[in-house]
Amino acid sequence: MAEDQTINPAIEIDRVVKRYGSFTALNDVSLTIADNEFFTLLGPSGCGKTTLLRCIAGFEDISEGAIRLYGDDIANDPPNKRPVNTVFQQYALFPHMNVQRNVMFGLQRLGYSEMDARGRAREVLDLVQLLPFADRLPAQLSGGQQQRVALARALAPNPKVLLLDEPLSALDLKLRQAVRLELQQLQQDTGITFIFVTHDQEEALTMSDRIAVISDGRVQQVGPARDIYEEPNNKFVADFIGETNLIDVAVTGVSNGMAACTLPGGAAFTCPAAQGAHQGHGHLSVRPERVSLTAPEKALITGHVQRLIYLGTDMHIDVALSDGEMVKARVQNSQSAHIPAQGAQVGLDFEEGAARLLID
Amino acid sequence: MAAKPDLKRFPGFFALTLLCLFLLYAPLVIVMIYSFNDSQSITIWGGTSLRWYGDVFWGPEADKFKQAAINSLAIATAAAIAATTIATMSATAMLRAGHFRGKGASFALINLPLMVPEIVTAVATLIFFSAIGFTTGYATILIAHIVFCIPFAYLPIAARMEGVEEVYEQAAQDLYATRWEAFRLILLPLMAPGILSGFLLAFIISLDDFIITNFVKGAGIETLPTAIFGAVKQGIKPNIMAISTLLLGVSILFVTLSYFAGRIGQKTKTPTGETT
Ligand SMILES: Nc1ncnc2c1ncn2[C@@H]1O[C@H](COP(=O)(O)OP(=O)(O)OP(=O)(O)O)[C@@H](O)[C@H]1O
Numbered sequence: 001m002a003e004d005q006t007i008n009p010a011i012e013i014d015r016v017v018k019r020y021g022s023f024t025a026l027n028d029v030s031l032t033i034a035d036n037e038f039f040t041l042l043g044p045s046g047c048g049k050t051t052l053l054r055c056i057a058g059f060e061d062i063s064e065g066a067i068r069l070y071g072d073d074i075a076n077d078p079p080n081k082r083p084v085n086t087v088f089q090q091y092a093l094f095p096h097m098n099v100q101r102n103v104m105f106g107l108q109r110l111g112y113s114e115m116d117a118r119g120r121a122r123e124v125l126d127l128v129q130l131l132p133f134a135d136r137l138p139a140q141l142s143g144g145q146q147q148r149v150a151l152a153r154a155l156a157p158n159p160k161v162l163l164l165d166e167p168l169s170a171l172d173l174k175l176r177q178a179v180r181l182e183l184q185q186l187q188q189d190t191g192i193t194f195i196f197v198t199h200d201q202e203e204a205l206t207m208s209d210r211i212a213v214i215s216d217g218r219v220q221q222v223g224p225a226r227d228i229y230e231e232p233n234n235k236f237v238a239d240f241i242g243e244t245n246l247i248d249v250a251v252t253g254v255s256n257g258m259a260a261c262t263l264p265g266g267a268a269f270t271c272p273a274a275q276g277a278h279q280g281h282g283h284l285s286v287r288p289e290r291v292s293l294t295a296p297e298k299a300l301i302t303g304h305v306q307r308l309i310y311l312g313t314d315m316h317i318d319v320a321l322s323d324g325e326m327v328k329a330r331v332q333n334s335q336s337a338h339i340p341a342q343g344a345q346v347g348l349d350f351e352e353g354a355a356r357l358l359i360d
Numbered sequence: 361m362a363a364k365p366d367l368k369r370f371p372g373f374f375a376l377t378l379l380c381l382f383l384l385y386a387p388l389v390i391v392m393i394y395s396f397n398d399s400q401s402i403t404i405w406g407g408t409s410l411r412w413y414g415d416v417f418w419g420p421e422a423d424k425f426k427q428a429a430i431n432s433l434a435i436a437t438a439a440a441i442a443a444t445t446i447a448t449m450s451a452t453a454m455l456r457a458g459h460f461r462g463k464g465a466s467f468a469l470i471n472l473p474l475m476v477p478e479i480v481t482a483v484a485t486l487i488f489f490s491a492i493g494f495t496t497g498y499a500t501i502l503i504a505h506i507v508f509c510i511p512f513a514y515l516p517i518a519a520r521m522e523g524v525e526e527v528y529e530q531a532a533q534d535l536y537a538t539r540w541e542a543f544r545l546i547l548l549p550l551m552a553p554g555i556l557s558g559f560l561l562a563f564i565i566s567l568d569d570f571i572i573t574n575f576v577k578g579a580g581i582e583t584l585p586t587a588i589f590g591a592v593k594q595g596i597k598p599n600i601m602a603i604s605t606l607l608l609g610v611s612i613l614f615v616t617l618s619y620f621a622g623r624i625g626q627k628t629k630t631p632t633g634e635t636t
């Protein structure tokens with residue numbers, strides 16, 4: 001993947017630093033976003049996602065670094081000179097203009113005639129199925145409809161890059177899931193590069209071509225959803241994306257991307273290692289659904305069942321190891337499944353490929 | 361609820377309230393009622409008539425009052441337009457230009473005329489005009505009115521602008537609007553009710569002003585309040601009550617309009633702040 005991005009990058013964020021006084025909101029951020037890519041910025045609240053988007057849109061000056069759009073440095077251009085449009089988190093539809101006027105606004109600023117602007121606006125409104133609502137004021141629309149107007153307004157001028165700041169967060173769950181698919185479809189149909197911000201990992205995993213996980217103003221890992229989920233680099237990423245067990249291990253050696261370690265209880269185990277992992281104390285990430293229960297004699301680790309939580313399709317089992325550490329397992333509920341009783345001694349097992357040694 | 365002492369139960373609260381309302385409004389009500397008196401006397405009731413309103417418009421003093429009213433309206437219109445324009449520009453600088461040096465001082469300076477006793481402003485303005493060699497006349501009245509109307513126009517305008525989130529202008533700029541277009545096409549229409557409210561308030565403040573006008577007006581130039589004052593000095597005739605009632609009516613009308621203008625669209629805000 002890394003090779004084809006360098007061929008035609010839409011946006012290059014090059015060692016960008018953004019400080020507010022003594023506070024560093026973005027710390028040495030470098031990202032290359034390919035043309036026609038659905039790229040997601042994912043991270044917890046306050047990690048700097050909006051700040052990065054505002055830097056790209058031009059609402060914030062960057063303290064250091066460069067932002068290039070198809071090779072041109074745009075870091076010093078005002079927002080109205082950047083061929084980039086934003087779907088704001090609160091939509092920010094102009095309350096005194098009807099839907100069609102809202103969508104026409106950007107086109108008219110670009111010099112479209114009234115007639116051309118109207119034609120294009122109606123075309124885009126049709127795309128988001130809002131043509132019947134063209135004459136309404138934003139206040140007369142539902143949240144989902146407002147969201148689509150915001151989308152139409154940002155798409156109408158055919159921007160080179162579309163920035164979306166948590167555009168789905170104001171919608172309820174059902175609608176959110178429907179709009180996810182629509183957004184993805186829209187991105188494929190229009191071929192516009194999307195940079196999508198969210199703190200919802202499920203949203204990120206289901207929609208994106210690639211994800212950048214951000215924490216504390218730093219990029220933690222960049223890659224396709226599968227890589228991020230299955231091959232997290234560090235503890236933060238493993239923990240933030242989905243549920244995982246972080247098992248304390250002693251690493252005896254790392255070579256060729258494989259690590260030899262000693263599990264709690266003394267069993268020797270070999271598994272893939274994240275780049276940069278080293279000998280000494282370390283953490284193994286194992287997803288709960290990849291942990292299986294077996295007889296204690298045949299198991300990698302043993303412990304006692306501390307807690308059973310019934311989750312409908314699944315059973316969640318907390319197992320306490322002898323050193324007090326807790327390991328979560330998730331077993332599918334079925335007639336044949338053997339669910340141990342609370343307090344029972346159990347063995348835990350997982351495959352080599354299910355575990356990964358992380359850097360802290 | 362229970363923890364709050366109920367003011368309404370304090371002994372004498374009701375009586376005190378009545379007394380205050382009486383002192384505030386009884387004179388006004390009496391003037392309004394007696395403006396419809398048919399008698400020559402200002403104290404003895406002689407039946408209802410519109411006689412003194414007729415006297416205001418067609419009586420011996422009608423020309424004087426008419427000229428004064430025209431002066432008042434012209435000055436109030438010009439002063440309110442100028443003050444509203446200046447107040448809109450100040451509010452934009454104060455609320456949209458980010459932080460700049462002397463922002464706090466600017467805010468104090470804009471609003472200081474509200475705190476300074478009017479007589480002090482009047483004397484100071486007169487001294488200022490004579491010091492720079494301005495002869496008193498229409499121009500001095502207008503300049504003085506513009507200055508003291510600015511804070512009255514500023515307050516509703518700034519209040520409204522504070523309520524308009526900056527994200528709308530940012531959205532406009534994101535959609536290729538220049539700063540000026542974002543101001544003209546987005547911010548200005550969104551705060552128009554505040555501007556209207558500020559204009560109406562400034563207009564009525566100018567129309568009603570007596571003290572400062574009395575100091576800075578040239579000989580022979582009268583506005584409605586100074587004309588009324590001049591007439592009263594020669595003895596109170598019932599036509600004064602009629603003209604006062606007319607002025608009161610105009611004031612109430614404009615203050616009410618200003619209040620409602622300031623509230624236009626307040627309740628039907630777009631659901632922006634709703635997101636969590
Ligand atoms: N104008 C500002 N001045 C000072 N600090 C700021 C400013 N804007 C943002 N910050 C800080 O920068 C950090 C990143 O903010 P940002 O809005 O980018 O977070 P975010 O990742 O978008 O979070 P959320 O998911 O809650 O929207 C926060 O700690 C915030 O307090």
Ligand SMILES: [Mg+2]
Pocket residue numbers: 049050051
């Ligand atoms: Mg944000």
